[in-house]
Amino acid sequence: MLSLPPAMQAALDSGVTTLAWCWLITRADGERLGFTDHDGALLLEGVSCEPASGLAPAPIRSETGSPARGAAFGIVSSQRVSAADIANGLYDAARVEVWRTDWSDPDTRVRVFTGEIGEIRRAGAAFEVELAGLSARLNRRIGRVFAKTCDAELGDARCGVDTTLPAFSAQGVVAGVISASGFAATGLDGFAPGWFTHGRLVWLTGGNAGGVARVQTHGLVDDGTRISLAWPPAHAVLAGDSFEIVAGCDGRAETCREKFANFARFRGCPHIPGNDVLIRHAGSEAVRDGGRR
Known part of the structure; x- marks a missing residue:
């Protein structure tokens, strides 16, 4: 009351x-x-x-x-x-x-x-x-899911990677628009193809200034860098719009170890058995007597 x-x-x-x-x-x-x-x-x-x-x-x-x-x-x-x-x-x-x-x-x-x-x-x-x-x-579901992939967000407190380092972030400018969610960019020439795939992009200028988008793919072609977003932004992307982009992480243990050198803080269970363990026979040997595998 x-x-x-x-x-x-x-x-x-x-x-x-x-x-x-x-x-x-x-x-x-x-x-x-x-x-x-x-x-x-x-x-x-x-x-x-x-x-x-x-x-x-x-x-x-x-x-x-x-x-x-x-x-x-x-x-x-x-x-x-x-x-x-x-x-x-x-x-x-x-x-x-x-x-x-x-x-x-x-x-x-x-x-x-x-x-x-x-x-x-x-x-x-x-x-x-x-x-x-x-x-x-x-x-709401509260707690963690046990899976092979990491359930942390790149750069958060559980991950610990400093995404502001030059190796993991950069600023670029839209050089040309390819589609509603894809564009050519400059300023990212020093990064290998796919480095920013699954990453995060923050618009700094233009109609989408302040907006955040998920990077679907990052690739290189003959005439420069191509960025595709997971979904079209609220406003049309125009040549000259600037952005900040952060490296992507697919959650795999190999990526954590080799790309970010952060395996000590990996938040997945890379050695957890897969579904194939549940459906295979008790042993792979010819003699199956009920003993341990």
Whole structure:
């Protein structure tokens, strides 16, 4: 049961209210956005909640034993919620707080929901955002998977590789566009073909500045370097766009040892038996008497 501030409770008891919905979003990059269904901007926790500016909530449902869920609907706006920011993952798992606020005194408020953004579905300029309560995290798989390949992300704390070293990162410039997700690049001539395959690319300039993409292939042809991304970026890539690219890792023990000299921190199980062990006979010798292999 919610505990209401005395001033809000008194207003509700009077039968005449000045209430509005406000919700705050904290994105993956730390930026905070505020929205409200009031007809004027409201200041909430130092964030200006803009009226009718790209987002409107649907009812949030809560059932016993299930996490609270809801949805928010809106129109992509270059000022508040841009298509590029959505495509670049800045709203993935963003924290959401929903407040019931007295618009005549925004300090009189009560928080009715705290959760995060789940799936985002787009249709043209419109989008629908799934809101999930914090208890939804309990439904996620937590822990490690035992496999031959490494389950760490290159450069993270468990991996330990310094991806800022010149051997593992470089800056390049788009020399020409080949397709929506492929382009020719300069600045990468000193690296062997495939060095950046499975790597990470961060756009520094252009329409996709700040966006992150996964490198699908890195190759060399007669007239230079070719980069193919796993998916097309939010905006068209143009000649002259600059980027930073980080070497790729396919998670194999051989790659960890030979490419990164980091086998001591390899986070896989390279000697774990494969599925063939489960289906083969008890022994490979001609005599199978039930003894140990």
